[in-house]
Amino acid sequence: MSRTVLMNAGPWLSVPPPGYGGIENVIATLVPELRRLGVRVVLASVDTSTLPVDERFSVFPDGQFSALQRPYNQVCGLAQAHLAGVVRQLHARDDIDLVHDHVEAVGLATLAAMGPDAPPVLHTLHWDLAKHPALYGQLDGGDRVRVNGVSASQLARAPQALRDHSVGHVHLSTPLAVDADRRPRPLKGDHVVVLGRINPGKGQDVAARLARRAGFPLVLAGPVGPYHRPADLAAAGADARQNPDVRFFLDEVAPHVDGDRVRWVGTVAGRERDDLVASARAMLFPLRWEEPGGTAVVESLALGTPVVATGRGCLPELIEHGRTGLLTDDEDQLGELVLAAGPLDPQECRREAAVRFTPAVMAQRYVELYDRVGQLAAPRLLAA
Numbered sequence: 001m002s003r004t005v006l007m008n009a010g011p012w013l014s015v016p017p018p019g020y021g022g023i024e025n026v027i028a029t030l031v032p033e034l035r036r037l038g039v040r041v042v043l044a045s046v047d048t049s050t051l052p053v054d055e056r057f058s059v060f061p062d063g064q065f066s067a068l069q070r071p072y073n074q075v076c077g078l079a080q081a082h083l084a085g086v087v088r089q090l091h092a093r094d095d096i097d098l099v100h101d102h103v104e105a106v107g108l109a110t111l112a113a114m115g116p117d118a119p120p121v122l123h124t125l126h127w128d129l130a131k132h133p134a135l136y137g138q139l140d141g142g143d144r145v146r147v148n149g150v151s152a153s154q155l156a157r158a159p160q161a162l163r164d165h166s167v168g169h170v171h172l173s174t175p176l177a178v179d180a181d182r183r184p185r186p187l188k189g190d191h192v193v194v195l196g197r198i199n200p201g202k203g204q205d206v207a208a209r210l211a212r213r214a215g216f217p218l219v220l221a222g223p224v225g226p227y228h229r230p231a232d233l234a235a236a237g238a239d240a241r242q243n244p245d246v247r248f249f250l251d252e253v254a255p256h257v258d259g260d261r262v263r264w265v266g267t268v269a270g271r272e273r274d275d276l277v278a279s280a281r282a283m284l285f286p287l288r289w290e291e292p293g294g295t296a297v298v299e300s301l302a303l304g305t306p307v308v309a310t311g312r313g314c315l316p317e318l319i320e321h322g323r324t325g326l327l328t329d330d331e332d333q334l335g336e337l338v339l340a341a342g343p344l345d346p347q348e349c350r351r352e353a354a355v356r357f358t359p360a361v362m363a364q365r366y367v368e369l370y371d372r373v374g375q376l377a378a379p380r381l382l383a384a
């Protein structure tokens with residue numbers, strides 16, 4: 001008998017996302033593979049989502065992400081309104097076997113608070129789990145609500161109550177990993193790339209300083225706060241400084257951006273992003289936070305580009321030092337490692353991605369977790 005999963009993508013962005021959208025991208029990658037494995041998917045999202053599914057419903061006509069720039073008291077009802085729609089569906093129908101939830105904090109709290117008649121829940125933790133200590137530290141989902149992480153290191157640092165609900169972790173994946181080892185070898189240039197939101201945790205300031213000191217060309221790709229293109233940030237005026245990531249960029253990164261040795265190219269997407277990464281000598285992650293899942297890390301491997309990084313968060317799980325990248329605990333050493341990464345074989349990186357980080361591998365793992373969550377909830381269902 002086929003299983004029906006309510007995939008709760010939340011109200012923030014359509015699926016697939018129009019540009020940047022980590023969680024929505026994961027869902028867009030996962031759902032086609034689940035359906036291939038015979039899972040029926042009911043998507044809770046916004047009207048503008050175009051991902052093929054068996055059924056969909058929404059509360060909002062389009063993504064509410066940009067509203068998050070407004071004060072809390074104007075936006076605190078958005079996620080709740082979406083979740084209220086999910087709860088209405090769960091009350092109105094009896095064909096949902098499991099809810100796979102991706103809505104930060106509100107999804108977990110609301111679904112845990114539902115009565116024992118609600119279906120089992122798997123809530124995927126896409127975030128830094130040092131957040132929401134009051135919620136995570138006292139979570140009680142009984143037998144019905146379980147969580148999974150996106151890396152072992154992320155879960156290892158989680159509060160005990162959250163870990164008690166854990167059924168393990170599932171690494172992120174990328175469609176770029178499919179047959180990555182069979183594509184023609186990429187032509188390599190000289191540049192190093194940092195791909196990601198520009199913010200202190202991702203360490204673009206460190207990268208820029210190292211590039212100038214160690215003497216390698218550096219391309220910084222990614223948005224600065226809400227600004228995706230250098231021209232948009234330049235046109236934004238002084239108000240833009242209210243955003244902390246804008247302040248970080250202007251104060252710590254921009255002084256090193258000379259348009260030659262260090263360039264900021266804004267957000268790159270599609271073919272442009274893939275070519276930029278595939279032709280790089282290395283992708284650099286000078287992390288100052290515990291990277292929870294690292295989509296850009298697995299994308300780099302899939303595109304045949306070794307990773308040079310501080311060995312924080314999930315990096316040691318994803319990268320094998322000396323084979324698919326170089327890791328260090330000392331950020332001052334990163335410059336030397338970039339220069340030492342040349343001999344690492346792009347084909348090793350792509351082979352690793354093709355084995356470990358494909359959408360099919362991720363979907364298979366989620367189906368195993370759905371089974372597990374169902375089994376753990378079964379005593380409750382049998383007793384009901």
Ligand code: UDP
Pocket residue numbers: 020021022025195196197221222223266267268269270273293294295296297299
């Ligand atoms: N990304 C992109 N263009 C950019 C910068 C980032 O497409 O200019 C994508 C990147 O390829 C990855 C995602 O944004 O798919 C970032 O996800 P990751 O898990 O690396 O970081 P997060 O922002 O979720 O912490």
